[in-house]
Amino acid sequence: xxxxxxxxxxxxxxxxxxxxxxxxxxxPLYTVACGENGDVYITDIRxxxxxxxGSKWSLLWKMDQSLPFKxxxxxxxxxxxxxxxxxxxxxxxxxxxxxxxxxxxIPNEVALHSHRIDVSPDGKQMLVCGGDGAALHDGxxxxxxxxxxxxxx
Numbered sequence: 176x177x178x179x180x181x182x183x184x185x186x187x188x189x190x191x192x193x194x195x196x197x198x199x200x201x202x203p204l205y206t207v208a209c210g211e212n213g214d215v216y217i218t219d220i221r222x223x224x225x226x227x228x229g230s231k232w233s234l235l236w237k238m239d240q241s242l243p244f245k246x247x248x249x250x251x252x253x254x255x256x257x258x259x260x261x262x263x264x265x266x267x268x269x270x271x272x273x274x275x276x277x278x279x280x281i282p283n284e285v286a287l288h289s290h291r292i293d294v295s296p297d298g299k300q301m302l303v304c305g306g307d308g309a310a311l312h313d314g315x316x317x318x319x320x321x322x323x324x325x326x327x328x
Contacts, residue, residue: 183198183202183204185198196230198217198232199232216247218256236269244256250312256270256292257291285319290304290305
């Protein structure tokens with residue numbers, strides 16, 4: 176388990192004790208998600224994506240956005256990140272807008288609500304939501320739960 180915070184602070188819990196580990200930047204860190212492959216993904220205040228584990232980290236994708244990611248989650252073999260601008264997914268070594276992803280893009284009516292992420296305890300469903308709607312993804316299809324917005328005007 177990992178925890179992140181201000182000034183590039185990263186802590187790792189090995190099941191018995193917490194230990195602070197070195198990290199290559201001193202900017203505030205905002206999200207952390209562990210992939211099923213053992214890699215750990217961390218985002219910073221600018222939206223940059225770091226990949227690694229233990230004392231080995233590298234900058235995987237550089238962004239310069241004004242809002243940091245608020246959530247990150249590993250779901251269905253992929254890293255997902257979200258903030259008030261929307262949702263991004265890792266494709267290769269690049270974070271792309273989830274509605275523009277090459278693989279399983281989010282439908283537009285779901286993308287409108289994709290500002291926060293949570294994954295079910297069993298890892299089989301991902302909930303995305305925003306101020307006026309929510310949707311579930313089971314790894315195969317998206318189900319819009321409710322929406323206060325319309326794509327038609």
